[in-house]
Amino acid sequence: MIKELIKSNRTVRKFKETKLNDSELFDIVEAARYSMSARNIQELKFKIINDERVETLFSLCRFAGYLSDFNPTLKEGPKSFLIVCVDTSITEVNSLAYVNAGIAMANITLVAKEKGFSSVILGAFDKGQVVNQFNIDEKYVPIYLIGFGEADEEIHIVDYQSDIKYYRDKANNHYVPKRCLEDLLL
Missing domain, CATH: 2.20.180.10 (putative fmn-dependent nitroreductase like domains)
Known part of the structure; x- marks a missing residue:
């Protein structure tokens, strides 16, 4: 059963208009809480973007590096986002932080998929502008974004x-x- 969920959990770059509610996003983020963590350091923090600011965050992203002629429109883009950050008051941004992020994001996207939502993990975004536009304290370093919505592909x-x-x-x-x-x- 879990293997089928894993096989169905693909990166999606084109979404329908359906938006997640805050309760669904809180439940999805909780998957990170139960994730394995190297040295049990638990250095990741998440900022939920589920309002009109999605448009700003979307404008700071680059999608599908292998597809030079593809870029989703705002209407086709994710309807909700998580900003995945490393809390540098806990540890520096290092290879273990990226390992822990990978584990947590796998769990997060699997829970989203189980709820009927698809996701896209983005590492190509303007990190400086994300910090500025979303008033992220300097001790939190954004390393990934996860976009969510209902797949339209x-x-x-x-x-x-x-x-x-x-x-x-x-x-x-x-x-x-x-x-x-x-x-x-x-």
């Missing part, structure tokens, strides 16, 4: 052939090459 997993880059066909169907199990095992 289907994502197809295909076996890796010669290139790992995701792509779209002429009908705008999205394909994500994944290495086969045999390729993962030593």
Whole structure:
């Protein structure tokens, strides 16, 4: 059952108008609370953006680096966001913080998917402007954004052939090459 949820939990870059409510977002963020954390440091903090400020945050993001001719419009973009930060009063931004963020974000996006929502994890955004526009204290360093909404596209997993880059066909169907199990095992 969990494996099917994992397989269905794909990055989405085009969303419908459906918006998450605050209660759903609080429940999704709670998944981070129960996440494994290297050294149990628990250095991550989350800022929920679920109002008109979504438009500002959206304007600071870059989507789908492999798709040079694709960029969602505001209407197609995520309807809610989390700003994922490292609390530098707990620890510095280091490789363990990124490991912990990956673990927490996997749990967060799985809980969102279980609730019927899709997500996109973004590392390409204007971090300085995020700090300024959203009045984030200097002890919190934004490292990722997670956008949420109801998917308005289907994502197809295909076996890796010669290139790992995701792509779209002429009908705008999205394909994500994944290495086969045999390729993962030593």
